[in-house]
Amino acid sequence: MSTAELGLPVDVPSTALFTDRYELTMLQAALNSGAAHRRSVFEVFTRRLPEGRRYGVVAGTGRVLDAIENFRFDAPVLDFLEREGVVDARTLDWLSRYHFTGDVWGYPEGEVYFPGSPILRVEGSFAEAVALETVVLSILNHDSAIxxxxxxxxxxxxxxxxxxxxxxxxxxxxxxxxxxxxxxxxxxxxxxxxxxxxxxxxxxxxxxxxxxxxxxxxxxxxxxxxxxxxxxxxxxxxxxxxxxxxxxxxxxxxxxxxxxxxxxxxxxxxxxxxxxxxxxxxxxxxxxxxxxxxxxxxxxxxxxxxxxxxxxxxxxxxxxxYPTCSMVYKLVARAASDAPDAPLAPVAKKSMGGKTSVGGRKWAARRLDEDGVAEAEVVGTGPVPDSLVERQLLVPLVRGGVVTGREPLDAARSRHIEARAGLPLSATQLSRGEPVLPTEYVAGT
CATH class of the missing domain: 3.20.20.70 (Aldolase class I)
Structure with a gap:
């Protein structure tokens, strides 16, 4: 439960500077190139669990929602950016009106996750979404590790x-x-x-x-x-x-x-x-x-x-x-132009060294065996198979810039107990092992 929900008087500062400088320099360059307003999809995921861990736990979602609500560039923040020469005057003017207006979907807090799980999906213009990268990762990496x-x-x-x-x-x-x-x-x-x-x-x-x-x-x-x-x-x-x-x-x-x-x-x-x-x-x-x-x-x-x-x-x-979960925030799809109806095209990093990613706007579902025990984390693009429609994991968290997914903390706590109980029994072993569920990718058509 957030401070606001508790009815407690507490000053909530801007979260806009909980970021890396290159988020704003990218934004400036994208404004200059004309690509800043292209519809984009970013996803948070991890390529692997910490060594020996059999499942991960999503935590910090409520704090992410608070951070998005309070991500604003007020006068002192803008003065700092101008004084330090971080971005140019055009970008400062754009930032002065910043308010995230996109959508966020994600695994609900307390849910378990596995390598490749699209834990959070942020959709909006490139400019709006890229600015959130550092603060989102800072919260999710820390809280999920704890x-x-x-x-x-x-x-x-x-x-x-x-x-x-x-x-x-x-x-x-x-x-x-x-x-x-x-x-x-x-x-x-x-x-x-x-x-x-x-x-x-x-x-x-x-x-x-x-x-x-x-x-x-x-x-x-x-x-x-x-x-x-x-x-x-x-x-x-x-x-x-x-x-x-x-x-x-x-x-x-x-x-x-x-x-x-x-x-x-x-x-x-x-x-x-x-x-x-x-x-x-x-x-x-x-x-x-x-x-x-x-x-x-x-x-x-x-x-x-x-x-x-x-x-x-x-x-x-x-x-x-393991004080971090090694989560990353990657662009996985973007529109070909600024046009509202421009189709999304998948994009993905193809570099060497195990840092590749899978392109495309993804859904995720957990397939159960005949006894009702989870047997696979299924991640895909395109239509969701009929057999998995009722097993989808992502839920709406922000719609049109308005937070819709805030919930009491006890709901997340109870969800985790239920999610963990639905895993194979070996998930609770403390001995080192591989993730208890494999991640299967389903390509869209």
């Missing part, structure tokens, strides 16, 4: 709650976007208050080791926290001696103690010991939360441990080793 890591962690957690705690391990603005993407991928809450404010995410957090060290004793610290936050709070028990801390925690809060958190040491061994100790002390309903540089593999290793929730930071906000 969501993919979050999804793998959610699978490893097996239904146990996951808490995003990575704000101090990335850029302050990226941290807010990461919290949102993690929620799409399966996390339940975030420590980041800006994410809670902007996107309505549930927020969590109680205390750090500094709070314990501030007080003259661990007992004093626990007493102060329980008196302030209640018996249902989470007490951090690994500052000194875990066993002694657990005894003190239960002595102060009683069996109503909400949780204890373990942030260091052998988490598997400590979780078993703490669970036994809590049970022996009568705190059978007190939960155990573990943190400490977790990733999907560490979470999976704790599957048999009596852990109730996980807090994840660094690995999550860095995409668990």
């Amino acid at each position: 969501a993919a890591a979050a999804s793998r962690m959610a699978v490893a957690a097996g239904g146990r709650p996951l808490m995003e705690m990575g704000a101090r391990r990335t850029h302050e603005l990226a941290a807010v976007a990461a919290s949102r993407a993690a929620y799409v991928g399966g996390f339940r809450s975030s420590s980041n208050l800006a994410a809670g404010f902007r996107y309505g995410l549930p927020t969590i957090g109680t205390s750090a080791h500094a709070f314990t060290l501030l007080h003259d004793s661990e007992r004093d610290a626990f007493t102060a926290q329980v008196e302030s936050l209640g018996r249902g709070t989470t007490l951090l028990v690994d500052t000194y001696d875990v066993a002694a801390a657990v005894r003190t925690a239960v002595d102060i809060a009683g069996p109503e103690l909400g949780s204890v958190r373990i942030d260091s040491g052998d988490l598997l061994l400590l979780a078993h010991r703490v669970r036994q100790q809590l049970d022996d002390l009568g705190a059978k309903h007190t939960k155990i939360v573990v943190t400490s540089d977790l990733d999907e593999y560490a979470i999976a290793s704790l599957a048999a441990a009596p852990v109730d929730a996980y807090g994840v930071g660094t690995s999550l906000v860095t995409g668990s080793g």
Whole structure:
């Protein structure tokens, strides 16, 4: 859910300078050549998934829609472009009236994708569409990487709650976007208050080791926290001696103690010991939360441990080793002239080194086997086969420059759970492997 949907007063700056200089110099040259207003189709896709990953997760779509709405060249932006000599006076005049008036189709947020999937399709004049390239890729590459890591962690957690705690391990603005993407991928809450404010995410957090060290004793610290936050709070028990801390925690809060958190040491061994100790002390309903540089593999290793929730930071906000999805934004079709009825002709990059692309305005559908399990990602141009019409993946997001595809964030989160469940079971394996679905191309006639 966007800030506007939450009814929150927040200044929304222009996104027009979240771009590379060559987008605007291309635009200027196209205006000079007379080709700037030709109808064009750009598509976002990736040629491959990160090594060993079996599926990708679309995230950031809602943020892309916000960015398109706020892509405007106001006076300070135009003054900067003029002062730096980025573009000429004619181009500045054109930019001063910029407003995207085209159409955008895409995979809905939370959907899974594979190599070649046309994740986003932007249609409009070349000038309008090319200007959006950098900001669109910046959002989708980052957010989809975080969501993919979050999804793998959610699978490893097996239904146990996951808490995003990575704000101090990335850029302050990226941290807010990461919290949102993690929620799409399966996390339940975030420590980041800006994410809670902007996107309505549930927020969590109680205390750090500094709070314990501030007080003259661990007992004093626990007493102060329980008196302030209640018996249902989470007490951090690994500052000194875990066993002694657990005894003190239960002595102060009683069996109503909400949780204890373990942030260091052998988490598997400590979780078993703490669970036994809590049970022996009568705190059978007190939960155990573990943190400490977790990733999907560490979470999976704790599957048999009596852990109730996980807090994840660094690995999550860095995409668990893959902080980008290598998505690209390529021109795949363009009209032969400025005429409104000029037919579209497919275009494609043919260079060497694995950077070729497939031309033509594409549709995508997911074919199911006889048991209703996905068996292929089908991408094509031209008419959609009758058997796949009801399985198409792209949905309208912007029509005539007006955003039509905005939805609550919980819808994207639920969609991802459903999409992942529709994949072959091997999709959830953490071991390295090929994409779980092949991508099949169908040429139009």
